[in-house]
Amino acid sequence: MPVRPTDIKDPEYFHKVVDCQYACPAHTPVPEYIRLIAAGRYTDAYMINWQSNVFPGILGRTCDRPCEPACRRDRVEDEPVAICRLKRVAADNKGSIVDRLPEIPARKNGKRIALIGAGPASLTVARDLAPLGYSIDIFDNQFAGGGMMRSQIPAFRLPESVLNEEVDYILERGVNATFDIEVDSLRSILDQDYDAVFVGTGAPRGKGLNLPGLEDAMDNVYLGIDWLSSVAFEHTHSIGKRVLVLGGGNTAMDCCRTSKRLGGEDVRVVVRSPFEDMKASPWEKEDAMHEGIPIYNNHVPREFVVEDGRLKGMHFEKVEAIYDEDGKRSLVPTGEDLVFMEADDVLMAIGQENAFPWIERDLGIEFDKWDMPVIDEVTFQSTNEKVFFGGDAAFGPENVITAVAHGHQAAVSIDLFCRGEDVRDRPAPHVTLVSQKMGVHEWSYDNAVADDERYIVPLAPLEESLANRKMEVELGFDRDTGFKEAERCLNCDVQTVFDEVRCIECDACVDICPTDCITFTLNGQEDELRTRLSAPAGNLAQDLYVSNDLPTARVMVKDENVCLHCGLCAERCPTTAWDMQKFLYNVSKAGQAA
Amino acid sequence: MSYQIPRFRHPELPVNDLGYTKADYEGSISTLCAGCGHDSISGAIVNACHEMSIEPHKIAKLSGIGCSSKSPTYFLGNSHGFNSVHGRMPSVVTGAAMANRELLYLGVSGDGDTASIGMGQFAHVARRNLNMVYIVMNNGCYGLTKGQDSATADEGSASKKGDPNPFSSIDLCGTALQMGATFVARSFSGDKRQLVPLIKAAISHRGFALIDIISPCVTFNNNAGSTKSYEFVREHAEATGTIDFVPLSKEITTDYEAGTVHEVTMHNGSTIHLYKVDENHDPFDRRSALNTMEEYRANDTILTGLIYIDEDSRDLHDVLQTSQRPLNQLDETDLCPGNKMLENINASLR
Numbered sequence: 001m002p003v004r005p006t007d008i009k010d011p012e013y014f015h016k017v018v019d020c021q022y023a024c025p026a027h028t029p030v031p032e033y034i035r036l037i038a039a040g041r042y043t044d045a046y047m048i049n050w051q052s053n054v055f056p057g058i059l060g061r062t063c064d065r066p067c068e069p070a071c072r073r074d075r076v077e078d079e080p081v082a083i084c085r086l087k088r089v090a091a092d093n094k095g096s097i098v099d100r101l102p103e104i105p106a107r108k109n110g111k112r113i114a115l116i117g118a119g120p121a122s123l124t125v126a127r128d129l130a131p132l133g134y135s136i137d138i139f140d141n142q143f144a145g146g147g148m149m150r151s152q153i154p155a156f157r158l159p160e161s162v163l164n165e166e167v168d169y170i171l172e173r174g175v176n177a178t179f180d181i182e183v184d185s186l187r188s189i190l191d192q193d194y195d196a197v198f199v200g201t202g203a204p205r206g207k208g209l210n211l212p213g214l215e216d217a218m219d220n221v222y223l224g225i226d227w228l229s230s231v232a233f234e235h236t237h238s239i240g241k242r243v244l245v246l247g248g249g250n251t252a253m254d255c256c257r258t259s260k261r262l263g264g265e266d267v268r269v270v271v272r273s274p275f276e277d278m279k280a281s282p283w284e285k286e287d288a289m290h291e292g293i294p295i296y297n298n299h300v301p302r303e304f305v306v307e308d309g310r311l312k313g314m315h316f317e318k319v320e321a322i323y324d325e326d327g328k329r330s331l332v333p334t335g336e337d338l339v340f341m342e343a344d345d346v347l348m349a350i351g352q353e354n355a356f357p358w359i360e361r362d363l364g365i366e367f368d369k370w371d372m373p374v375i376d377e378v379t380f381q382s383t384n385e386k387v388f389f390g391g392d393a394a395f396g397p398e399n400v401i402t403a404v405a406h407g408h409q410a411a412v413s414i415d416l417f418c419r420g421e422d423v424r425d426r427p428a429p430h431v432t433l434v435s436q437k438m439g440v441h442e443w444s445y446d447n448a449v450a451d452d453e454r455y456i457v458p459l460a461p462l463e464e465s466l467a468n469r470k471m472e473v474e475l476g477f478d479r480d481t482g483f484k485e486a487e488r489c490l491n492c493d494v495q496t497v498f499d500e501v502r503c504i505e506c507d508a509c510v511d512i513c514p515t516d517c518i519t520f521t522l523n524g525q526e527d528e529l530r531t532r533l534s535a536p537a538g539n540l541a542q543d544l545y546v547s548n549d550l551p552t553a554r555v556m557v558k559d560e561n562v563c564l565h566c567g568l569c570a571e572r573c574p575t576t577a578w579d580m581q582k583f584l585y586n587v588s589k590a591g592q593a594a
Numbered sequence: 595m596s597y598q599i600p601r602f603r604h605p606e607l608p609v610n611d612l613g614y615t616k617a618d619y620e621g622s623i624s625t626l627c628a629g630c631g632h633d634s635i636s637g638a639i640v641n642a643c644h645e646m647s648i649e650p651h652k653i654a655k656l657s658g659i660g661c662s663s664k665s666p667t668y669f670l671g672n673s674h675g676f677n678s679v680h681g682r683m684p685s686v687v688t689g690a691a692m693a694n695r696e697l698l699y700l701g702v703s704g705d706g707d708t709a710s711i712g713m714g715q716f717a718h719v720a721r722r723n724l725n726m727v728y729i730v731m732n733n734g735c736y737g738l739t740k741g742q743d744s745a746t747a748d749e750g751s752a753s754k755k756g757d758p759n760p761f762s763s764i765d766l767c768g769t770a771l772q773m774g775a776t777f778v779a780r781s782f783s784g785d786k787r788q789l790v791p792l793i794k795a796a797i798s799h800r801g802f803a804l805i806d807i808i809s810p811c812v813t814f815n816n817n818a819g820s821t822k823s824y825e826f827v828r829e830h831a832e833a834t835g836t837i838d839f840v841p842l843s844k845e846i847t848t849d850y851e852a853g854t855v856h857e858v859t860m861h862n863g864s865t866i867h868l869y870k871v872d873e874n875h876d877p878f879d880r881r882s883a884l885n886t887m888e889e890y891r892a893n894d895t896i897l898t899g900l901i902y903i904d905e906d907s908r909d910l911h912d913v914l915q916t917s918q919r920p921l922n923q924l925d926e927t928d929l930c931p932g933n934k935m936l937e938n939i940n941a942s943l944r
Contacts, residue, residue, distance in 0.1 A: 441597065449600035472872045504824045506629045506783060506812065511637035515604045516616075535604040552828060566600050574812040576627025 002523035005548045005555075006252035006587055007496065011431040014583040016543060017560050018493045020083055024407035027429075027587045028052040030067055030083055031493040034533045035445060037090055037490040038486035040479075047088035047100055052587070054124050054170075054404050057162040060088030061474065062153050063280060064399040072490050074540075076515065076562050079454035084475075089482035091162070097169075104174030109133035111418045115192040116183050119147020121391025121398045124407025127415065128590040130174045132415060137194075138177040143233070145179070148202050148392075151229035154195060154250065154258050155470040168290035186359045186387070196386050196414045200374075203392035208348050209246065213304030215344070216312040224255045224349030231469070233259055240344025242266045246301055247349035249280035250567075251297045253288045253447065254348045260291055261469040264417035269295045270314075272331060274321045289475070290459075291466060300331065302338060305345070313342040322375050350377070352397050363387070372396075379423040382411040388414055400452075408589055417589040427593035430586040434495055435579050440571070443580055445494050447567040450487040477551070491565045493584045498556055500547040502577035505554070509569035509578055510534065515562045519568060523555045533559055599623045611647035616791030619644045621671040625664070629816075632662055632731045636669040638786050639700070639729075642793040643670065643699075646841065648698060651721060655700045657711060658683040658890030660807075661738050662704030662731035670700075681712025684719035687726050688910075695911050696799060699726035705737050709745035709764045716766075720773035720802050725909040727796045728804045730766055731783070733811035734822040741814025751809075752819035765891070767901055770804045770882055776907035777803035778883070779900045782827050783810065788899060791866070793837040795900065798860035801907035808896065827896060834886070834899035835876055838867040856907060869899060872936035877903055 003557065006013060016022050020030040029048060036045035049056035065083050071080030111134050115122040118140035126136050139169040142150060145167040151156065171177050183189060183325040189197055206223035213222065220240070224247065230236040248271035259267045271278055275297040278285065289295065299316035306312060315338040319331040354372060359365060364384035366374040373382050375389045382389055392398060413423040436444045458475045459465070465473045477485060510518045514536035523529065528546065530537040530587035537544070542561035547553055570578040607615040618639045624633050643653065650672035657663035659680035666675050674697070680684040688701050708716045708730050720730070734747040743751075746766065747759045767778050777799040781789045791805065796803035810816045810829050816823045821830075841864045856868040858875070868877060876882035883902035890897040910916075917924065 028736065052927060095761075240667060402920075403853055448598065449602060451601050504629070504812075504816075505828075506810070507634040507637065507784060507786065508629045511633045512599070512624070514600045516607070517604075536606040538606070551825075562604055564600050564602060566601065572624075572628045572633070574627065574816075 001525060003526050003529060003544065003546045005096055005544045008545075011585060013543070014495050015286070015432070015585045016497060019072050020067035020081075020587070021491070021493070021585065022064045023067065024053075025402045026053045026408065027585065029493065029584060029586065031489055031491050032085070032584060033090060034081070034086055034486045034489040036445065036492070037376075038088055038483055041056070042093035043091050043097060043100075046094040047097060049087055049090060049590075050169075051098070052421055053119060053401060054127055054407075055166045055234075055400065056087050057091035057166050058158060059092050059401060060084060061158050061162070062088075062149070063401055063549065066401070070132040072492050073476070073488060074561065076490075076564065077453070078302050082485050084456055084458050085474075085477055086482060086486055088476050092476050093482075101173065104213050105133045105409070107133065111135065111195040112137070113196050113198065113414060114139070114192070115190050115198045115200060115201070116189065117147055117173075117201040117391075117393070118142070118145035119200055119202050119391055119403060120149060121315065121403040121410070122147070122198060122394070123167065124392065124404045125177045125200070127170045128408060128411035130170075132591045134418070136173070136175045136362060138175060138426055139183050140179050141181050141182045145177060146483050147200070148225075150489065151183065151232050152225050154228065154254050155232070156257070156261065156465060156468075156473050157254070159470070159472050160447045170259070170307060185359045186204075186363060186467045189387070190363060193412045194385065194386070196388060196419050198410055198414065199359075199387065199393050199394045200391045200403070201356075203352045203354045203397040203518055205353050206348070207351040207353060208303060209350060211301060213306050216306040216309060217304040220311040220344060221346045221348065224251045224347050224512075224514060227347055228254055228258060228513065233263065237261070238263045240264070242342050242343075242344045243268070244341055244343040245347045245349060247271060247351070248273055248280055248297075249349060249351070249555045250280045250284050250332075252349035252353070253280050253284040253401060255282070255349050256288055257291055259345075259347065260293060260466055266342075267293050268294060270297065270299045270301065270316060270341065271297050272300045272319070273329075275327070278320065291462065296333070296447050298340050305340065311346065312342060312345065315340055315423065315472040323432060324570065331562055334584050353541070354393055354396060358419040378409070378426065379413040381413055381417070382405060385417065408587060411590040412588070414486075427588035429588055430584075430592070432584045433495070433497070433581045435581050437570070437579060438487055443494075443567050445491050445582070446487065446582075447491070447565070447580070449490065449564050449566050450484075452484055452488055454458055454488065455485045476542045492563075492584050494565050494580050495564070496558065496569060497579050497581045498545065498558070499546055499577050499579070500550055500556065503547075503550055504577075505550055505552055506574060508572040508574065512568045512572040514566065515564055517559050517561070517563045519557045520550070520552075520554045521557060523549070529557060530559075533557060535559070537561065556570075597625075598625060599844060603867045610644055612649060614642045614644065614650075616640060616646075618672065619668070619670055621668045624668040626661060626668075627737075627813045628714075628935065629675055629812035631733065631807075631811070632665045633668065634783040634786065635729065635731055635789070635807055635809055636665050638783075638789040639826070641790050642797065643785070644702050645790070649913050652697055653700060654697045656683050656687050656690070656703040656758060657701060658704075658707035660704040660707045660736075661733075662702060665709055665731065665732035666702050681710070681715055682727075683707070683712065684724070688722070689718060691724055691910070692724065692916055695725070695916060695918070696920055699724075701728045703713055703728065704734045705730065705734060705744040705746040705758070705766075709766060713745075714739050716771065717773050720770045720775040720804065722910050723774065723801045723907060723913075724828055725777055725911060726802060727793070728802065730791075730804070730806045731809040732766065732822070733805055733809050733815055735785045735811050735815040735818070737811045737814055738741040740913070741811065751821040753815045754802065754813075754848050756818045758819070763883060766806045768884065768887055769805065770802075771887075771902055775804050775900065775902075776801035777826040778902040780808070780896070780898045782808050782831055782898055784824055785827065785831075785898070788833060788837070789835045791839040792900060795837060795860065795865075795866045796864045798864050798866070799907070801904070801905065801909040802859035815889075818896070830894060831896045831898050832879065833888065834897060834901060835854055837900055838869075840865040840867065858903065866900075878885075878905065878925060
């Protein structure tokens with residue numbers, strides 16, 4: 001079976017070519033805002049982000065950046081575009097956006113929505129629904145909005161002013177928020193006759209390790225996320241000189257770096273797994289090590305050592321990771337003596353989980369065998385049609401950008417539900433595809449490919465930042481560097497669009513393509529066809545763009561994998577069979593059906 | 595706006611025996627018109643030289659004047675180059691070859707540079723069987739001066755703004771055969787599958803190897819009524835057969851029926867496999883080659899592929915017994931062998 005001609009009318013085809021946008025849970029149109037940053041239009045760039053991911057300034061500092069490993073630049077060079085930090089450039093340099101925020105209608109639509117928790121998921125729901133006239137009540141047990149962004153992300157990574165600004169864009173605009181209130185019964189909320197309820201309470205329960213000696217050591221052993229929020233809320237101001245942080249995720253990195261700022265001198269991260277397998281993002285590990293924090297890998301905690309009723313340290317067993325044929329890992333003890341590490345305090349950051357003790361089990365919300373609510377992965381609706389979940393509360397701990405994506409979809413569902421429509425009838429994305437041709441060799445985007453390597457974000461002096469818990473470590477790109485980094489973007493959203501009717505098969509595009517993406521050949525089965533292309537086409541995650549049959553009975557095949565979107569195929573095409581067309585894809589938000 | 599090609603290449607480009615990728619055989623970005631057939635020929639030369647693992651510094655590319663003769667800038671950027679006077683490329687190659695027979699001489703010319711102003715030089719370099727590859731990028735018009743008919747424009751063919759050509763055309767393959775060329779082929783810029791093996795075979799041939807490549811001029815001669823347009827050539831071309839090039843070091847594998855394959859061992863030890871289509875055509879016989887060409891011409895068909903090859907070609911170096919070593923490697927003792935030698939020579943003349 002020959003490969004079927006590519007249907008470029010299917011928005012998902014070109015969407016997938018924009019690797020960064022496709023990888024982003026919220027599908028933010030990344031190249032579009034990067035071009036605006038390069039043009040110095042920071043406010044416009046910010047607003048594209050704000051529409052899509054709600055918290056550009058926050059995410060520009062703290063995002064897990066699933067976009068960056070996906071970046072095409074990573075495949076043609078060594079390093080992806082610093083997408084996350086460019087987002088921050090837009091946020092840092094923008095002007096006032098108040099006049100660009102959506103109008104909140106004075107006359108409400110009569111529907112009342114309750115949001116439990118004021119984290120990123122709930123705030124996104126509020127932001128999407130308030131302009132549609134919904135009356136929104138938010139309840140949260142913290143003193144201000146932001147959820148884990150406030151309680152768990154340390155101020156040296158996310159200044160409070162940035163957090164407040166972006167949270168307030170939502171809370172100060174037609175949303176009724178109640179803080180410092182612990183919702184301990186969902187029934188009590190449902191009894192208030194809300195039209196819909198959204199649960200965005202995160203994954204608030206830190207996991208602990210019940211090891212020998214814990215009972216006696218209890219006074220000096222803390223759960224990581226609880227300890228971080230205690231620091232954030234100014235209940236905790238110091239920690240012992242010797243600190244052991246157990247765990248290898250981003251929370252562990254935040255714990256160790258915070259400890260270093262609260263008096264910890266010998267702060268160590270101890271993790272069971274090999275260094276490479278740690279859950280923390282590579283850059284967060286780097287940041288921790290840069291601050292002089294060693295990471296001990298392959299050490300499994302075995303017991304707390306307590307003397308005279310006081311914690312003295314911990315014993316660890318050394319292991320090595322053995323991988324079987326399926327890549328499944330087992331940690332096998334090396335047989336060496338237990339390793340003793342001294343400690344005044346121990347922070348356990350080995351994971352967190354959802355917990356819903358406050359949801360009565362007779363409300364029509366089905367819970368599965370792990371005692372987690374059953375949630376529809378598309379609509380975010382529970383088995384009680386009025387109750388929706390999102391963020392970490394839906395499917396367990398993820399990250400801020402995922403919570404935002406959930407919030408958008410839950411808002412779409414709530415809006416459909418309140419209007420009596422089918423929540424499964426999802427709105428199509430907003431898509432445009434427009435030629436960028438301005439002249440023979442001229443495009444309305446900067447198609448020259450910059451050779452520059454990734455720019456490094458400057459940091460505050462180490463000594464100063466370690467002395468002040470609230471001092472932001474990263475300084476962010478200045479405008480000049482932001483421009484240069486933005487120029488590294490390959491504009492993957494400017495698509496190579498092929499029109500076989502115009503093609504005279506002169507091979508000009510094949511000859512000019514710097515990365516040998518294009519081949520004219522007979523059609524065939526995809527795996528066999530891939531072996532006949534101009535250059536190796538082994539990246540199966542990347543599609544082949546296949547045309548209809550041409551007069552010579554061949555087809556045009558383009559391997560999307562390492563296309564630089566430089567437009568040379570279109571410049572060298574004598575008949576404009578190739579054109580560079582900007583593909584803009586926006587996920588439909590509540591009330592914005594295409 | 596970009597007149598420069600990005601630096602990045604496909605990260606998994608295959609490397610040849612020398613450790614070079616195709617990119618190491620590229621030249622500057624072309625300034626020819628978009629869609630020019632010459633760019634495809636440049637691409638085919640890059641592919642052939644890369645796949646044959648020829649050291650770039652062992653190649654000299656020489657050309658005359660014209661669109662065709664600009665194109666050596668666009669390939670083999672690490673090789674020697676000489677852009678000569680209009681129609682005089684053969685003389686310059688002859689001089690260079692006499693001085694150093696170790697280089698691969700790649701002459702690039704056009705229909706004007708060869709069939710008009712350079713006709714005399716072309717005839718004589720073929721006659722002398724100079725060891726070189728002579729590529730004609732043949733578009734039937736003077737593209738660089740707004741597309742006037744050239745000497746290879748077919749009678750009756752019309753370019754974009756022109757009347758049908760009233761003159762008989764020069765068939766360069768026929769002329770070369772008449773003049774004694776020992777390797778004659780015709781191809782089409784839009785058919786790399788045929789062109790790349792032909793270039794490899796021409797490179798491997800010892801003696802004068804002509805490839806007349808029809809290369810449409812998209813700007814002035816790619817219209818209805820032209821016999822050198824992409825469409826016309828595709829519809830009217832017929833190959834003598836297919837050709838495979840097998841380098842010396844590779845194992846020969848073929849799935850063709852026995853008897854249909856001619857195996858030709860080239861001077862450099864490589865092999866070409868010829869799979870003939872037309873039974874009446876014998877590429878080893880000059881008369882048969884000439885007859886076949888005329889027959890196809892009478893039927894308005896363009897014969898492509900390897901038309902003639904003389905396996906026992908004696909090139910100009912053999913005939914003149916030129917120095918094996920390049921002149922620049924001869925030192926004073928070689929050039930002034932001393933009084934004794936002079937006496938011997940004088941004695942032999944007495």
